[in-house]
Amino acid sequence: xxxxLGMEGxxxxxxxxxxxxxxxxxxxxxxxxxxxxxxVELSVESRGNACDQGVVSPxxxxxxxxx
Amino acid sequence: VTNSDSLYQELRPQIEALIEPVLKxxxxxxxxxxxxxxxxxxxxxxxxxxxxxxxxxxxDVDTLAAPADLLPTLHEGMRxxxxxxxxxxxxxxxxxxxxxxxxxATRAIKVLFEHQRGLAVALYIPFLKPLFRGYxxxxxxSTVAQAEVNxxxxx
Numbered sequence: 597x598x599x600x601l602g603m604e605g606x607x608x609x610x611x612x613x614x615x616x617x618x619x620x621x622x623x624x625x626x627x628x629x630x631x632x633x634x635x636v637e638l639s640v641e642s643r644g645n646a647c648d649q650g651v652v653s654p655x656x657x658x659x660x661x662x663x
Numbered sequence: 664v665t666n667s668d669s670l671y672q673e674l675r676p677q678i679e680a681l682i683e684p685v686l687k688x689x690x691x692x693x694x695x696x697x698x699x700x701x702x703x704x705x706x707x708x709x710x711x712x713x714x715x716x717x718x719x720x721x722x723d724v725d726t727l728a729a730p731a732d733l734l735p736t737l738h739e740g741m742r743x744x745x746x747x748x749x750x751x752x753x754x755x756x757x758x759x760x761x762x763x764x765x766x767x768a769t770r771a772i773k774v775l776f777e778h779q780r781g782l783a784v785a786l787y788i789p790f791l792k793p794l795f796r797g798y799x800x801x802x803x804x805s806t807v808a809q810a811e812v813n814x815x816x817x818x
Binding site: 617618619620621624625626627628629630631632633634635638639 | 724
């Protein structure tokens, strides 16, 4: 049974066929700090408490948030 | 039925568990900003979800970043998170444009799912933004894909 993911469409029941879908990435720039704040906000929402679990990688550029 | 078929069926619950929070971030940012930057999540063996975001050095709240600049950093962050957490699967979401035969180019949320056991699947959720209305999401398209994060590579 396909799980309802709350969106139109769900994971295909059969294994997808080996067909390539041409794609191009958007070059749209966005404020990265505000975007990360959004991820933190969702992480906090999921955990129900302050997100003090966020870590900064040694590269000082990738952060993870436990949800 | 091939090994890939059975593996896909076996891992579907993990695929669904991991892409749901990733899509939530993507859709929320679409609604608020009209786009989103690459981001991802790691599923651990204990079924914990870890959201992962990438930044740029010296960023402040209004520093602009392009997706192409963040993606390598995000992939490295994903690999590091998998190493530290014992992750078994990763998902990376990108804002892309897809080109299907005979159809106009369409923007889509692309989620690339990779599993420790070797499965890589790309899931596309095309979307439209009618004037004066909210985002309309179309049925998901999934394809087999090449792994990009390669969090379990020995090299």
